[in-house]
Amino acid sequence: MKQPRVAIVGATGAVGQELLRVFEERDFDVSSLKLLASARSAGRTLRFRGEGHQVEAVAADAFRGVDVAFFSAGGDTAAALAPLAVDAGCVVIDNSSAFRMQADVPLVVPEVNADALRSHQGIVANPNCSTIILVLALQPLESAAGLEAVVVSTYQAASGAGQRAMDEMFHATRAVLDGLEPPAPSALAQTLAFNVFPHVDEFMADGYTREEDKLLHEVRKILGKPALAVDATCVRVPVARCHSESVSVRLSRPLSVEDARAAFAAAPGLVLDDEPASVGYPTPLTYAHRDACGVGRVRAGRVWEPGLSFWVVGDQLRKGAALNAVQIAETL
Ligand code: A2P
Numbered sequence: 290m291k292q293p294r295v296a297i298v299g300a301t302g303a304v305g306q307e308l309l310r311v312f313e314e315r316d317f318d319v320s321s322l323k324l325l326a327s328a329r330s331a332g333r334t335l336r337f338r339g340e341g342h343q344v345e346a347v348a349a350d351a352f353r354g355v356d357v358a359f360f361s362a363g364g365d366t367a368a369a370l371a372p373l374a375v376d377a378g379c380v381v382i383d384n385s386s387a388f389r390m391q392a393d394v395p396l397v398v399p400e401v402n403a404d405a406l407r408s409h410q411g412i413v414a415n416p417n418c419s420t421i422i423l424v425l426a427l428q429p430l431e432s433a434a435g436l437e438a439v440v441v442s443t444y445q446a447a448s449g450a451g452q453r454a455m456d457e458m459f460h461a462t463r464a465v466l467d468g469l470e471p472p473a474p475s476a477l478a479q480t481l482a483f484n485v486f487p488h489v490d491e492f493m494a495d496g497y498t499r500e501e502d503k504l505l506h507e508v509r510k511i512l513g514k515p516a517l518a519v520d521a522t523c524v525r526v527p528v529a530r531c532h533s534e535s536v537s538v539r540l541s542r543p544l545s546v547e548d549a550r551a552a553f554a555a556a557p558g559l560v561l562d563d564e565p566a567s568v569g570y571p572t573p574l575t576y577a578h579r580d581a582c583g584v585g586r587v588r589a590g591r592v593w594e595p596g597l598s599f600w601v602v603g604d605q606l607r608k609g610a611a612l613n614a615v616q617i618a619e620t621l
Contacts, residue, residue, distance in 0.1 A: 292320040293618070296355045296379075298347050298370065299362030300324035300335060303452040304384055307611035308359055309337050317615055325351055326362070352377035357618050360384060361610065375411035380621060382413050382614045386499075389414040389507060396510050399616045400557040401428045406620055413617055418609030419443050419500065419523065419532055420507040422582050425559055425608075426536065426601040429552035431512055434595065435541030438518035441504065444526045444533040445489055446573060447481055449605050458482065458527055481527045489523040498523055531573030532605040539593035546589055549597050553584045558608065559601075563587050571602035582608055 325347035352374040395405035453476040461471035461482035490499035554561040562583040571583030582603030590596035
């Protein structure tokens with residue numbers, strides 16, 4: 290697959306648009322590009338490398354003559370169309386949660402478990418955005434001292450819920466600033482104007498949300514630790530791009546803060562950004578549009594011994610979605 294023929298399903302969405310930017314920046318060598326979305330977008334033109342490309346409505350026969358299809362159009366579209374794409378000879382890299390927990394589908398963050406790609410049967414799953422950012426920071430700790438338990442609270446950007454959610458946040462914020470009632474939320478569970486809410490994806494019977502459940506199961510699968518304890522609280526915050534995560538871990542073996550910092554600094558895909566005395570820690574504004582995720586506020590932790598607490602921030606449209614998908618294709 291030196292110069293793959295590529296399709297993007299969901300090309301008009303927030304992740305689809307980011308995929309085009311990542312292709313351009315990384316000189317991802319595509320020999321042809323098919324932009325697919327719903328019938329609503331058929332005929333729209335999107336620019337790629339200076340040229341206009343028409344968006345087509347995705348159909349069952351869209352994948353003939355395509356080597357790699359990047360899917361970012363939700364779980365239902367992936368469940369319906371990814372198997373057809375595989376039958377047409379395509380490798381599918383799917384950003385939805387439709388296939389992530391299937392035993393025969395690798396769930397891959399290339400810096401952490403690229404080896405899992407060897408066993409793919411046509412579909413590779415891109416993990417949830419919060420998972421990707423979290424496992425990049427967990428992997429060096431797992432290697433250095435072993436992980437026993439993880440407690441994480443996320444601070445997730447509006448764009449994680451798609452382009453419509455980001456637009457909704459901007460409109461609602463403007464309405465409030467203009468002294469008007471914000472419009473009723475539709476893409477998000479609540480208004481995000483001057484608000485935060487602990488509600489990302491649907492609630493389940495046990496009181497956790499599906500997003501919180503994804504963090505548990507996906508982290509276990511990627512790290513190959515099926516018994517790892519992971520307790521997540523996922524929160525939507527009025528930020529355009531970048532998810533932030535406050536993380537506390539219980540370790541199997543002692544690890545000094547200094548050695549933890551060194552492990553983070555040496556980890557691929559991560560930047561150690563930890564100079565609190567000079568206001569040095571990662572924030573969404575400083576990590577937006579960056580490939581690397583930032584780790585800071587590294588400290589010994591006050592609940593578990595041995596333990597550690599830290600803060601990690603990453604651009605969830607980039608490393609949390611599009612960049613990770615392109616890195617999977619590059620690794621394949
Ligand atoms: P469209 O723009 O035509 O609705 P986001 O995550 O930013 O909301 O983007 C979702 C992406 O998935 C968009 O490109 C959207 O296309 C696409 N999409 C949504 N539903 C379907 C569908 N049933 N078939 C194909 N593409 C879809």
